[in-house]
Amino acid sequence: MKSDKIFKGLLYAAGLFMALLVFFAFLSLVQKSMSSIKAFGFNFLINPDWNPPLRKFGALAFFVGTLLTSILALLISIPFSIAISLFLGEYYRNNFFGKILDYTTDLLAGIPSVIYGLWGLFFMVPIVRKIELLVGVPPYGVGIFTASLILTIMIIPYTSSIGREVIRLVPKDLKEAAYSLGATQFEVVKKVILPYAKSGIFAGILLSFGRALGETMAVTMVIGNSNYLPSDVFAPANTMASVIANEFAEATDALHLSSLIELALFLFVISFVINYFGNIVIKRFRVNG
């Protein structure tokens, strides 16, 4: 009885600690970005001009860069990760080939992002340059498109491993009931498994979106780091996380530093909002049963 109480208390304390940690992180971001907020106000969010020597700071170009790379990566990754989830969760659950694929997708999630960045720089960039020559845009090789491709590969393991787990959780009697009514395997996937698992799959997509938003090293190496609003998906651009990583260490000017921290605050709020709405959607999708 007593140990139960202690354990419960410990859990509460740990939970409270996490919540406080997030809250204080938010608070210190607000506090440290105060001078930038005072100097630029709401203009910070809608101004695309980021010019440290002139002490003019606006986040719009980086906001657009962040959203474009993340959303593009998400769109490319969804068909692949759902296919992998189905393959591993339903079709090839326990055979040798399935296990190898299982292991390799998990391994993808463990590769340090700087390796992805280097691989992107030396392998993907020349390929994208060739594509750009075919399409007829300036052949930089680096840019939003390359960054999105790298991000796609980085987030697939997140979506697919969660998808795989929720697909495995689909109750056997539901599937067997469908089969006994004469459904084909494809029909079972379409009518039983996907509807049942969609809230979990969506949660995985959401998690990987959060990861894509905040990814720094790999993106900064292949996005071209241009502080302008991108004109098309092949153009070099920059993301919020990448600018912070690039400029923070050498930011000596107080306003520059404060503006970088306001970028971090902005990123924090975006992640929070996406998670919040994501949770609402997950609840709505959830199948009761």
Added chain:
Amino acid sequence: MKKALIILTVLFVFVLSSIAMADLLGAGATFPYPLYSKMFKVYYSDFGVKVNYQAIGSGGGIRQIKAKTVDFGASDAYLSDEAMKEFSAPVIHIPTCAGAVTLAYNLPGNPALKLTPELISDIFLGKIKKWNDPRIAKVNPDVKLPNMKIIVGHRSDGSGTTFIFSDYLSKVSREWKEKVGRGKSLKWPVGLGGKGNPGVAGIIKQTPGAIGYIELAYAIQNKIPTAAIQNKSGNFIKPSIESVSLAADTELPDDMRVSLTNTDAKRGYPISGFTWIIVYKNLKDGNLTKEKAEQLVKLLWWMTHTAQKLAKPLDYAPLSEKARQKTEKIIKSINYEGVLLLK
């Protein structure tokens, strides 16, 4: 559980002791880090004094010396008058070596290029767009220039290299000064950003027709071809350890807060700069004990004299004779509550 506790304690003691064992603590610039770590290693084996240097970037180094959490800071850019005012007590700059920024390019056949200040600024402003531009051809009559688009590469991370390069361009081009200015991070008119010297070198190596700026030491170590640049006296100078040291062979101010870019020196390479160590003039203001203060002054003297011979093998330019004379005076002015530490 108990085992974990023991391991934690051991780790904790280990971390604590490694901090306590360091006699002097410094933080700052990453550019001189290879040289400093070599210097401090030699200093420890010769004198038994341990120096712990954290290469966290010039910005961090300045913040830490301002907060007095380190004994000395290190920076690739000297403090402006306004920045000096933010300190609670006077600080001084001690140059330790010089570095340079080179222009590297990727052209078929890797020809030896010559560039003038006007060409460099117009290329980086995006006004010269093709390699076979008649203005480039005029300076390089012997080189067969291709009909290729110029792709500019620059640093994306805030860096002293960018500061020196933009400081140079601001001096030689009025348009650059007004449109872009100088700083560690810039709003570049054109081009692609790469992280660190390897990032820019990667862009140059991979993109036919690219031109970008990289640090001299990195260019030498990776055997990247670089352009000769016309200096103020009209001579085309190839970047090298010697021509960078020579850039400081000119009139220097007493406090050594000086930019070497666009130097008057006849044989000097025009895009060079010092890197500095920053300490409080009265070391008591920096919260140092008397013993530590004496140690620090000894270290600084050694770094600017005996240890200068360590610079060249690591591709840093040692202080010129004129620079060393001025630096000696600065180190001699360091005191502890008014008492000079070196006679």
